[in-house]
Amino acid sequence: MAYNLIVKNNKLYSSYYGPKASHPEQDYPEFIERLEVPVRGGEANKTPQLEIEFKDGTRDLDLMYEGWSESKEGDYVTLRIDQKDTYFPLVISSFYRILPEYDIIEKWLEIKNLGTEVIKIDNALSGSLWLPPAEYELLQYSGLWGQEFQPKSSELTQGRKIFEVRDFKSYGSSLFSVGLKNNLTEDKAAVWYGQLHYSGNWKVELDKQADGSLQILSGINFWDTDWNLRSHEVFKTPKFSFGYTDNGLGEVSRNFSAYIRNVLLPNKDGKNKKVRPVIYNSWYATEFDVNEKQQLALAKVAKKIGVETFVIDDGWFKGRVDDKGGLGDWTVDKNKFPNGLNPMIKKINEMGMDFGIWVEPEMVNPNSDLYRSHPDWVMHFNNRNRTTGRNQLILNLAREDVYQYLYDSLHKLLTENNIKYLKWDMNKTLTEPGWPDADPLMRKEVRIRYVNNVYRLVDSLRKEFPDVWLENCSSGGGRVDLGMFSRMDVVWASDNIDPLDRIFIQYGYLSAFPANTMVSWTGKENWHDNNYPLDFRFNVAMSGVLGIGNDITKWGNGEVETASRKITEYKSIRNVTQNGTLYRIASPFTSARSSLQYVSDDKSETVVFCYQLADQLKGSSAFPVVSEQLKLQGLNAKATYTVKAGNDKKTYTGEELMQNGITWPVKGTFNSIILSFISN
Numbered sequence: 001m002a003y004n005l006i007v008k009n010n011k012l013y014s015s016y017y018g019p020k021a022s023h024p025e026q027d028y029p030e031f032i033e034r035l036e037v038p039v040r041g042g043e044a045n046k047t048p049q050l051e052i053e054f055k056d057g058t059r060d061l062d063l064m065y066e067g068w069s070e071s072k073e074g075d076y077v078t079l080r081i082d083q084k085d086t087y088f089p090l091v092i093s094s095f096y097r098i099l100p101e102y103d104i105i106e107k108w109l110e111i112k113n114l115g116t117e118v119i120k121i122d123n124a125l126s127g128s129l130w131l132p133p134a135e136y137e138l139l140q141y142s143g144l145w146g147q148e149f150q151p152k153s154s155e156l157t158q159g160r161k162i163f164e165v166r167d168f169k170s171y172g173s174s175l176f177s178v179g180l181k182n183n184l185t186e187d188k189a190a191v192w193y194g195q196l197h198y199s200g201n202w203k204v205e206l207d208k209q210a211d212g213s214l215q216i217l218s219g220i221n222f223w224d225t226d227w228n229l230r231s232h233e234v235f236k237t238p239k240f241s242f243g244y245t246d247n248g249l250g251e252v253s254r255n256f257s258a259y260i261r262n263v264l265l266p267n268k269d270g271k272n273k274k275v276r277p278v279i280y281n282s283w284y285a286t287e288f289d290v291n292e293k294q295q296l297a298l299a300k301v302a303k304k305i306g307v308e309t310f311v312i313d314d315g316w317f318k319g320r321v322d323d324k325g326g327l328g329d330w331t332v333d334k335n336k337f338p339n340g341l342n343p344m345i346k347k348i349n350e351m352g353m354d355f356g357i358w359v360e361p362e363m364v365n366p367n368s369d370l371y372r373s374h375p376d377w378v379m380h381f382n383n384r385n386r387t388t389g390r391n392q393l394i395l396n397l398a399r400e401d402v403y404q405y406l407y408d409s410l411h412k413l414l415t416e417n418n419i420k421y422l423k424w425d426m427n428k429t430l431t432e433p434g435w436p437d438a439d440p441l442m443r444k445e446v447r448i449r450y451v452n453n454v455y456r457l458v459d460s461l462r463k464e465f466p467d468v469w470l471e472n473c474s475s476g477g478g479r480v481d482l483g484m485f486s487r488m489d490v491v492w493a494s495d496n497i498d499p500l501d502r503i504f505i506q507y508g509y510l511s512a513f514p515a516n517t518m519v520s521w522t523g524k525e526n527w528h529d530n531n532y533p534l535d536f537r538f539n540v541a542m543s544g545v546l547g548i549g550n551d552i553t554k555w556g557n558g559e560v561e562t563a564s565r566k567i568t569e570y571k572s573i574r575n576v577t578q579n580g581t582l583y584r585i586a587s588p589f590t591s592a593r594s595s596l597q598y599v600s601d602d603k604s605e606t607v608v609f610c611y612q613l614a615d616q617l618k619g620s621s622a623f624p625v626v627s628e629q630l631k632l633q634g635l636n637a638k639a640t641y642t643v644k645a646g647n648d649k650k651t652y653t654g655e656e657l658m659q660n661g662i663t664w665p666v667k668g669t670f671n672s673i674i675l676s677f678i679s680n
């Protein structure tokens with residue numbers, strides 16, 4: 001990728017973004033007017049990245065280039081370019097951190113008030129990009145509860161297309177891929193891509209100009225939000241990561257996954273690539289009705305089948321008999337666990353498993369000790385109803401006292417109990433985002449301050465408890481973004497564990513996010529009344545971070561045996577699956593089959609997941625004819641690979657596997673197979 005900037009007459013312009021080119025300014029000479037940081041001001045004919053209001057009423061920003069500098073941290077260079085207002089004491093610094101091996105640049109702004117008076121920020125997006133004139137198509141990922149990460153494409157015609165959230169949870173993602181019209185394919189296509197590092201109200205704007213060029217902007221959504229920049233304060237926007245590839249959507253998924261895995265994910269024990277444990281989660285088995293005896297019965301079977309971390313989900317804390325009470329009071333329910341959690345944790349540890357627990361720190365039930373003592377700690381407006389969702393309200397984490405309460409409660413929980421895995425949930429949408437007793441200047445800053453304190457809370461706990469795995473959950477995949485990936489290890493991608501739906505959800509998830517973050521459970525959940533074999537459920541869950549969600553105390557010998565066999569198999573392939581490079585070689589969105597192929601870094605191993613969703617006449621109007629040959633990718637052409645499928649041991653060269661492929665290995669409906677190839 002190449003990204004070029006030009007300074008002319010003291011103005012900073014964006015001159016080129018796309019494939020490497022020898023004379024980018026000749027290829028794309030229309031840079032004039034394409035300010036690198038478009039502002040509200042001057043001719044104001046482009047979508048502004050920055051909108052500022054000064055104390056005297058001036059709402060026009062006029063920036064002048066000041067200079068640049070460069071710094072290096074680890075392997076990566078960061079470029080800084082300063083501009084300042086021609087009259088007011090305001091400095092805008094643009095930062096660019098360059099990560100060549102992922103074809104990604106992170107950019108963000110720092111806005112500094114050098115004067116004594118407050119300067120109001122009406123809008124400060126993280127970045128603006130310019131694409132040359134062409135016919136473009138957009139691929140974005142929308143979603144709903146139980147239906148996360150669904151790819152949707154649309155043609156970009158003249159005018160603005162915006163996708164945004166005004167909430168803290170979104171289901172959809174700020175990820176965008178833009179390609180040439182009718183050419184946004186998995187392989188060999190030009191793709192301009194990006195996504196934001198932010199876990200709240202975000203926005204992506206695509207502004208197709210009359211001349212055919214395209215402006216793309218992303219950042220915090222300043223709808224119902226502003227920031228008052230106090231004297232000498234710096235406002236830093238979240239990062240916006242963007243890139244370009246000639247190699248299609250497949251390469252976008254590989255670039256983002258590798259970047260998240262190697263650069264963003266919290267570094268555990270200095271080993272980014274540490275494999276994630278096989279977990280058991282109690283939610284679908286016991287819901288709110290938990291106690292020591294029953295959880296230990298589940299743990300005993302979990303141990304037998306090979307689980308490594310036993311996680312008790314909702315229901316363990318004071319007053320939590322159902323979803324109507326308890327949230328906010330993060331102490332153990334003495335009716336359910338009269339001696340606390342420690343005796344149970346000790347027994348689980350003695351069985352050889354780690355222990356994990358569920359929390360939903362940002363929420364409170366009106367029926368809780370916390371709410372009874374601090375009704376003013378929730379987001380609210382004085383003369384408005386407080387709208388509940390799942391019988392709960394959102395704590396105003398912008399407040400320092402709320403932050404301190406949550407920090408102390410979680411710190412105590414993690415100190416007093418040997419917890420090695422924390423599932424962090426967040427289930428309510430934002431309503432009445434008011435903070436009546438705040439300084440008036442801070443009232444519309446509430447959303448930004450909330451997100452800052454969520455990050456601060458997670459970061460502080462991580463620092464204190466570095467060996468605790470953190471699972472990001474928001475009614476499933478409701479808050480999945482690069483901001484969360486910088487602080488949490490894994491994601492509960494969806495509450496929908498129906499394996500058929502999961503194949504689609506996971507395919508979408510893997511468009512940008514790495515498999516070692518995608519927690520997937522087996523379970524009894526059956527959204528479509530299909531009779532799925534247990535093997536099929538396992539094979540779907542095994543393409544990410546495997547978890548078990550069934551009531552395993554009800555399992556007979558057959559199921560226990562299948563589970564033990566599958567978990568053993570998973571452990572033998574999980575390093576390649578979790579940490580390998582992914583090739584999505586058959587899409588469920590275009591055929592009745594799906595196939596994911598993971599390749600180890602040294603190309604000596606590959607694992608291929610093959611799912612048959614339906615068997616039917618080929619070439620029916622619903623499903624196009626697809627080749628019976630499945631071509632693998634990313635292998636060493638000269639190496640010899642051996643496949644283990646059932647009792648068959650076949651040998652292929654890498655070239656054969658990539659040129660001719662293998663015959664599609666599954667028939668029937670809801671059948672699947674995992675093939676593992678090893679080169680000698």
Ligand code: DGJ
Nearest residue numbers: 283313314473475476495
């Ligand atoms: C919503 C989550 O998505 C579920 O997995 C489960 O943890 C429930 N909350 C518990 O209330």
